[in-house]
Amino acid sequence: MKRLWAFFFILWPVVAITAGVISPSMHWWFPGAAQSPIGQRIDDLFYMILIIVTVVFIGTQVAMGYVLLQGARDTDAPGRAMFTHGSHALEVIWTVVPAGVLLFIAFYQLDTWAAYRVKENYPMSSRLSPVAEITARQFEWRIRYPNPKRKFESLPEVDAWLRQPAPDDLYAVNELHVPTGRAVVVHLRTADVQHAFFVPILRIKQDAVPGLVIPIIFEALKPDAYEWVCAELCGWGHYKMKARVKAEPKDDFESYLKGLEREQFDDGVSGHGTKKAAAGESKSEAAAEAPK
Amino acid sequence: MSTLDPALGSTGGGHAVEHAHGHAVHHELSFFRKYIFSTDHKVIGIQFLITTMLMLMVGGALALGVRWQLAFPWSDMPFFGRLAFPEQGGQISPEFYTMLFTMHASVMIFLVIIPVLAGAFGNYCIPLMIGADDMAFPLLNALSYWFMWPAIGFFMASFFVGAGGPASGWTVYPTLSAIKWAAPGSGTAQTFWLLALTCVGFSSMMGSVNYLTTIINMRAPGMTLFRMPLTIWAMFITAILQAFALPVLTAAGFMQLADREFGTCFFIPSGLIVNNHAPTIGGGQPLLWQHLFWFYSHPAVYIMLLPAMGMVSDMLATMCRKPVFGYKPMVFSIAAIAGLGFIVWGHHMFTSGMNPALGMTFMVSTMMIALPSAVKTFNWLGTMWGGRPRFNTVFLNCCGFLSMFVVGGLSGIFMAAVPVDIYFHDTYFIVAHFHYILFGSTLFAVFGGITYWFPKMFGRMMNESVGKLHFFLTFIGFNGTFFPMHMLGIAGMPRRYADPYIHPYLEHLLPMNQFMTCCAILMGFAQFLLLGNFAYSIFFGPKCGRNPWEANTLEWAAPTPPPHGNFDVPPVVYRGPYEYSSPSHPESDFWPQTEPPKKGPQQDDAPDISHGPDGTGPH
């Protein structure tokens, strides 16, 4: 009976590890390879920690299993339990070694963190060409692009644009377009409560805090549509904030913005530059807004 | 002077004689004063235990509601759906879901885990294990228990004040919580929540003051600090944590209450337009709340862990018939965890937009806090190594603790790594981690502790087979529910989502969530075994003597169950608590702390009696 219990405690880690091993093939794993440089670094760090942690897990569970099996065997054995209050040498070893490993893990990652979050590390060209200001609100993402004709000459100009919407700004909702091939800066704010900008495939997340405007830098490596969700409880519609980041080559991005401008200043007569102005107008408008 | 007069308590001079004679002088107390409004730490401890066990079922029911929605979204939810949403065919609303997980966490943290460790086990065990006759402040102790009831009242009332209950998460981040119209649950319900929190805070604070004073002042003669059992060390250090961290939460709670009720703006910046109200006037910062809240709540998670660790050390030593491996390193590790616990709170806020330099410092300190936990884990393994374990319910629960703690601790390393936390923050990976610690570790230790100290509390043993069955089912149900959450987190499933499956990248996770819900239901119903065992055994369990486990610590020297005043023979301590299987004691494999040394040459374990200046001695 006791051995059964010992095997019980050995069996469950085996089941756990098996579950872990089959997870990627069952798609209980990352929703795809990371599609941004920071995402790739995060994945590398994750796997490094995973290896260390798995080794420790197996080691500890094996030790526990061994100890339990030994206990199950010895519980009715003659003689007494080993009488020891500890071992100084062991204490030193298992203090110093884990400390070293942990500190290594900690210091190894500081660079990645600095690249992502310290805005002085962002390339100046990216800071001077912010792609959009994203305002999270209950329960959608409102996006404001600077007009493609606008060129920012200095960081204070960018700040001024962030403070004051301009009449030629372009607006969209729930779908953020970004150009590929360069590091992109977006500015995150919120109109009401806390939200968080989370794009799983790019591995980026940033809370939107009321009263703050927070820059986020990332680069989308591949043109594609990436799912974008909210990751900070913002009320009953927290799960509903379904949106999309659409990364596309620079030219497509610019023509998207131009299309947005035409739509936004559409007066029903000369809009879209096509003859669909009158009867079919609303249908083509709906088609232009429909997801591709 | 009667020692039972609550107005006098047990401090003040001149009571040594009465104390030494236990119940030599007493008048008969009414049933009310004996079992309901008692100031006896044992009764209070049992009151805490029963209350928290009931609250465990309430919190568990709320969790099952959460799990049901994740397994069968928008379907007819048993009990909650029928009760609150009959017109919608039992389909709950999204804000109801936010209330479910908010109240599940709030009830579990504030009404179950913290009170069961400090209130139930702390109260029951501390005086007995240090050889005192009661707590330093018995009346304060009773108040600490009775303050739980207004807290319970406020929490329960918050369900009924219109919106279904507080709904901004147990972390109640402003501005969702601070602005009354930001969410349905942020109306009166949130105010009640804050009031409940204040009451729980009073209760904890009273307890912490009591425990610190008792442990420092009232140890039996010979009980030096390093002869205290690890349970007491853990309770002592936990009480220090409570004392230093709790005032910050209470202050923050008052600030939020003021923001909501009195128009202040500690946490509310200007210019926000919520639910089409006029823009906020503002001037405050939501991040301030996060700092204040987590400054308490991070030590709180250690408050919810350290006593369990201490208890497990004692139970393992007893069941394996071996001293604790590395007693002093264990003590220092507890202290290190507590101390480091005060400088890691920012790891809950890595993505919050705080200064990135803080991210770096908090990462290092958070990584370091894994170290004492690792040391303790190795020491527990060392305790079991080479032992003669008794594979009973207590031991199995301790092994469960150890096994689960390894998982919980290791998953913490991912989140301590800031860049990796960018991805994992607010996903199910976090949920997996803390459930492995709070349930997988702490609660299994509590189950073990209940079984272990039940004989002392009631003079009877709990049923072994039912206990093992309960452990088995709970363990399987627990792992089936929470291990897959690691995978869900890696898959990017965010927390607090009423319906993750409207997102294409999460659609395929439904079957796994259904599996987890089935395991959760199994686990939930398995707890009835514990309740049944507990209730039945109080009246019909097999009777036992003073020391059914053949343990060393002082509580087993007292009569079973201990009378008011605890000890019939005043305890004097001659050695440490873990002298099991000592070669110097061939008569038996345990050597109680109070057993006088054999006649012979002066030995190291002569009593170490320290007297106070007035000669009254420690109480």
Next chain:
Amino acid sequence: MRLAVRSLFASRFVAVPGTGVGLLAALVATLTIAGCSQSPEPKFVFGESTGKLYRPAQKAVEMELVKDFGEPNHIVVWEKLPVDFGAFDGVVEQSAANFSDPVKVKLTRKANSKVPMSADDLRGAGIIWTSGANADATAWDPKGREVPLDYEVAHYDPKESTLSVSVWPAIAGEKGKLDPPKVGDKFTVLGPMLQQGHKLYMTHCEHCHGVSGDGKGPTASYFDIKPRDYRLGRFKFTSTKSTDRATRDDLVRTVRQGIPGTYMPSFLLFTDEEIGPIVEYVRWLAMRGEFEERSGAEFLSGQFGSEDVSQRVKGGETRESIETALDNYIKSEYPGVADDLAGRINTSWTASEQPDALVTPKIARTPDTPESRERGRKLFHSDTAKCAQCHGPAGKGDGPQTEDYQVILGTNKKRSVPGLFDDWGNPIKPRDLTSGIYRGGRRPLDLYRRIYSGIKGTPMPPFGTALKEEEIWDIVNYAMSLPYGSGSENSELRQSKIASASPVGGG
């Protein structure tokens, strides 16, 4: 080992009471949780106006609604309504031995319909046999009355292309006879569009808009701005003339773009397969509400409201005579009235989809110059347009009308509370034009439409006939400059920068 087993058994024997107590508690808990009743179903509620009718009249309206529209989980296809029920044409390819056997069929979607076609989608959809023995089949209910049959899809297997048919109400008695389908029998499958729409609606919309589309879902009570109550058949932000309904495209636009400044979020990422059924379902709910409202109005005009009846009884009529008259009305006239109402609903909703219902400017937007804005500003304050009366002198939505006691529509009584109210009885504030939030869309075309047709259901009147097109464009230019002009938070921006902002085609 044997000893161990014995002691295990022994302790288990003792364990029984402890386990028993626990299991008993678990059983009690399960019963509490599961309840003793069947799973509840969502049900449509009836409007307040129906509640005002005298009891038999109320019942007649309710029964008619159930007959013509059904319940949420049991939708009735009423072909008189201008709703795309998502029909399929079907033909039987292999005869079946018994009625209840799965029968091999071929299903084809009607042109352009985007109706989904999975097993789940078709379950419960109605079937109308257009040829074969089942085409005119009737049956006899237990009371011996002849009743028409409602056929439904019990199960559909897309891979095998087989269909199982069930019938409702279930047949009982010897006179009922069901012929199994034979090769060549033709039928139409109805309604998977609304079934799918209902499912999506319950997941995404119900908790605000309510099961019946009354805007009273569980979450709605916490909103300052209430969710739309569809039952008046009115939607605020449309592209059609002031007397027309919203088009499907308008509803699609609202769902996809959301309504900024309110709790109606943007569901941009709905696919066409999702949004088509939802919009169809919403239209259907709106029509149900309209039908109910107008039915009630018919009864009220015949003095059959409960207050009217009390008055009449006081005035000397007997209750029996009123009830007889009512009974006659219900039996002989009301069916025709119901038909007529359906026809009128059909006409108005269908007309709104026609090109001539669309509001399209005939001239392009006047260039956005300071002169145009000045003209717009003058019109804003003029007596023709009177914009400032509600929107305030600076466009902040604080005009004098917001402090006046308005007259309740359809009566000559004044409200007891100052301010403006919408058709749904909720207080409403005029738009603060300096905020830059445009609920119905921010294109110049959208603002043009708001001015031209007004905003249906609100005190914003249509100005299509009162103002010339150039005048409307001037007002649009003025309004669009307000978020950037002096008096708004954006006042730092200089006028010249505003003038250089490029409208369509501009430099």
